[in-house]
Amino acid sequence: MHKRIGLIIGLFLLTLALLTGCGGTASQGSSSSSSSSGQAASSSAKAGMDVTIQMLNVGQGDSVLIQTGEQTVLIDTSDVDERDKFSAELKKAGVTKIDKVILTHPHADHIGGMDVLLKNFQVGEVYDNGMPSTSKLYIGYMKTLKSKGIKHGKLAEGDTLDFGNGVKFTVLSPTKATVKEGQQQGYKHDPNNESVVGRLTYGDFSMLFTGDAEKDTEAAILKKHANDIKSTILKSPHHGSHTSSSVNYLKAVAPEAALISCGINNDYGHPHKETMQAYKKMNIKIYETDKNGTITVTTNGKTYEIKTEKGGAQK
Template sequence: MKKKLGLVMALLLAMTCFLAGCGGKQAEKTVANSAAQGNEQAASMTVKMLNVGQGDAVLVQTREQTVLIDTSDLDEQEKLRAELKKAGVKRIDKLILTHPHADHIGGVEGVVLKDYEVGEVYDNGMPSKSKIYTRYMKLLKQKNIKRHGLVAGEELDFGDGVKFKVFAPAKEIVDKGSKTTEGHDPNNESVVGKLIFGEFTMMFTGDAEKTEEEPIVKAYGGELQSKILKAGHHGSKTSSSADFLRAVAPEAALISCGAGNDYGHPHTQTMKKFHSMKLKIYETDKNGTITVTTDGKTYDIVPETGGAQ
């Protein structure tokens, strides 16, 4: 009886399959689709503009890697240490240093290389005579950490389908500048690049000013569009030029700056431009650490305190 029932069931199943047309290929396709959907639903990335006073430090966490872009200033090290701890960072797979000014590489020695295992380091390939830079280079050698100078056109893989496309510094600038400590304009040699995860995009600018923005717009205009802009040079009026903003066409701008800083960052002129574009603006001095979460389709910006400026 049991055998007969089994046979009937098998026949019924075969007939259902025949009628529904569930051939091998279609079955495969269904499995592939559901796997892709499952991945998309679970995929997520967090970008935190850390509240580290007058400097920059942005933490990017994908499901596979932890990436830190800049490390704020020497006298902001305790803030950086606390923020990385709060974010639950265990290891830094990639450290990107946009340019060798103290407010970007200040936390490398005392916090990042001291407290964490670091996979690889990327900078703009430009040497500096500063003590902080000299110690940074020495430490990388001692710890046997690979360093790579980024050049426009390169792309970094942050895992889980997340990419970082580099737009600057341009090859000519690196070729000339990487051989000498003389004649540098560090802000305008900043690493500029776009974080890409599905439909989510965010532009990172370091301290790039109009001087660096202009050639980027000329070379990459159509590729610059990004949902979020990390405002260049802490919201300085020397950055965020009209042409660059038009090309990036962001929906929101994030600014890293210290409360009551000596430079008056962010400058009123920049804020006016952002407001006229109806951007959502967040500042670390007023909003604390600013967290962006995304599934590669939509995104949320959650400030630690307060709302958009």
């Protein structure tokens, strides 16, 4: 897929003016009409869309870049074999320094880019769920953090991170009890469900980050947080897998759009048909990195817009 980079960049430049976007009013919980709102969207961008959230096009893996004007934050770092793409995406976004890295769980498609990140970029702090893993990639980045003296933080329910400029990230899962259990047991074989799940808020705008958390974790989150997980946008859990995105969870989150990170013709069949049907039934706009390339959300805390490298939302 690496040879596609040039083509993608070329297409991106050539079609810049033709990019479609969609906007919405975060405070009203309703989305405006899609591609025709490009004009309005770009004028509102000039009015100060100061926070940017990009779901990077890194194939079958996750990496979301958040730039708040005060801080640069990464949630996950792509898969090992997508590291070149990952680095190129960061350079394209003008990133040299990352203030905070959040690793949702120690699977390769989420922590695969950590070595290049720690080697080629200035990294401030790295957060994960604090549970040990036998993953070589995990052991590798932990060693590097130690040798470079980079702060390592552990996230659990109730923790809040400040991303600067009024942007906050509140952790919903795993619970402190799950983390404690995981630490006592050593490697626990359910990393997906131990993913760091958190809600980013900026004014009236919000986005739920889910890692690869599956239905068990969604049910546990719903028990405690059914009334505080409503979010403008959903980072589709587990690359759009049917093992996640349970209907009750989707109802509580009630997003206007779902962003899915997955590779073209990936081995897992992500995103799964059932997930897509559930989203469509709830009128959730769907964006996918395999079809749309990098997906960029910009917001001023009141309104937001979504732009893609190619194509618009799926209807």
